Amino acid sequence: MSLRRLSFVAAVMLVAASLSTGTAGAVGKAAAPQAPQAAPAAAPAAAVPTTTKVVRYGPFTLPGNPTGTHEERGLLAEIAANEFAFDIPRPCDDCFITGIQPDFTYPDGTNANVDTGPMMHHIVLNHALKLDVTCAFWPQTLVGKRIFASGNERTGRTLPAGYGYRVNKGDRWNMIYDLMTMSPDEKTVYIEITYTIADSNSGLKPLTPFWMDAGGCLLPYYDVPAGENVKTWDWTSSISGKLIAIGGHVHHGGHSVKLTNATTGQLYCDSVARSGETPEFIDMHGNKEISSMTTCLGDPVATINKGDRLRISAKYVSDHGHKNVMGIMIGWLAEE
Numbered sequence: 002m003s004l005r006r007l008s009f010v011a012a013v014m015l016v017a018a019s020l021s022t023g024t025a026g027a028v029g030k031a032a033a034p035q036a037p038q039a040a041p042a043a044a045p046a047a048a049v050p051t052t053t054k055v056v057r058y059g060p061f062t063l064p065g066n067p068t069g070t071h072e073e074r075g076l077l078a079e080i081a082a083n084e085f086a087f088d089i090p091r092p093c094d095d096c097f098i099t100g101i102q103p104d105f106t107y108p109d110g111t112n113a114n115v116d117t118g119p120m121m122h123h124i125v126l127n128h129a130l131k132l133d134v135t136c137a138f139w140p141q142t143l144v145g146k147r148i149f150a151s152g153n154e155r156t157g158r159t160l161p162a163g164y165g166y167r168v169n170k171g172d173r174w175n176m177i178y179d180l181m182t183m184s185p186d187e188k189t190v191y192i193e194i195t196y197t198i199a200d201s202n203s204g205l206k207p208l209t210p211f212w213m214d215a216g217g218c219l220l221p222y223y224d225v226p227a228g229e230n231v232k233t234w235d236w237t238s239s240i241s242g243k244l245i246a247i248g249g250h251v252h253h254g255g256h257s258v259k260l261t262n263a264t265t266g267q268l269y270c271d272s273v274a275r276s277g278e279t280p281e282f283i284d285m286h287g288n289k290e291i292s293s294m295t296t297c298l299g300d301p302v303a304t305i306n307k308g309d310r311l312r313i314s315a316k317y318v319s320d321h322g323h324k325n326v327m328g329i330m331i332g333w334l335a336e337e
Contacts, residue, residue, distance in 0.1 A: 049203040059191035063182040086176045092196035097165025100197030102157035115284035118184025123152045129173035134211040136218035165205040208333040215315035215328035222325040241307040247332035248296030254319035263312040270297035
């Protein structure tokens with residue numbers, strides 16, 4: 002078992018203990034919808050007033066990586082493999098989140114990225130003590146319902162007008178974070194998230210987040226050999242509604258991740274990875290890292306019915322194998 006998986010299993014045990022005792026700690030390009038189902042056009046939603054709030058999580062100190070090598074991210078390069086932060090700050094106590102944009106910065110607010118060493122390998126925000134939709138009873142969701150995720154590509158969401166994720170007074174959030182560096186020098190960094198929020202009385206339709214994972218429910222990581230590889234996982238939907246937004250995340254070597262309705266054969270979204278689009282996404286050794294993932298937004302992107310078999314397919318194409326990769330999609334559904 003790899004160090005990353007050992008760390009993950011140990012962290013799950015810690016989470017289970019924490020929830021049983023009630024303890025918590027604190028840390029101080031959208032693409033067009035893919036093949037939408039035929040449906041009557043919805044009336045345009047009226048715009049509501051919004052504000053933005055930036056929340057910084059950290060600081061995190063990344064010890065220097067003496068190897069400085071790209072392929073050591075699961076060993077010396079990675080200093081925080083699925084660490085957990087409990088009861089993290091939320092952007093508000095009573096509001097709707099209508100947009101979210103993650104970032105990774107140095108203390109002075111400048112960009113921290115692979116061109117200078119650090120990588121925000123991935124982050125996951127969880128609504129504590131709420132059951133996850135797709136994997137309600139598996140250990141990794143003991144930290145709560147997964148509501149948002151991103152990797153170093155920092156893909157955000159701006160939801161279509163009329164929709165938001167509801168935050169209530171008394172809600173608790175947790176975070177899973179996985180940070181690394183390829184620099185030989187110590188680095189201090191922050192995870193920074195800009196939230197767009199609307200008043201709780203704005204009349205927005207609340208959204209339910211759901212997580213699709215090519216690795217299934219037990220562990221989100223799997224290994225891929227050299228060449229072209231596609232891994233799939235199916236979930237029979239327990240809810241019905243309009244799919245409003247969805248996007249994916251893959252690791253180095255990842256090509257794309259897509260969601261289809263295996264019941265009808267319909268493609269819902271093909272989220273494609275692009276690498277090295279700007280200089281900060283080219284690492285210290287000249288490797289192009291993933292710089293963006295396309296997302297699918299619409300009202301709706303598609304309609305999902307209870308009992309539909311949804312399939313996630315993660316595609317990797319590489320001249321060498323990769324260990325502990327991910328292929329995930331996080332979607333937002335307006336339940337009906």
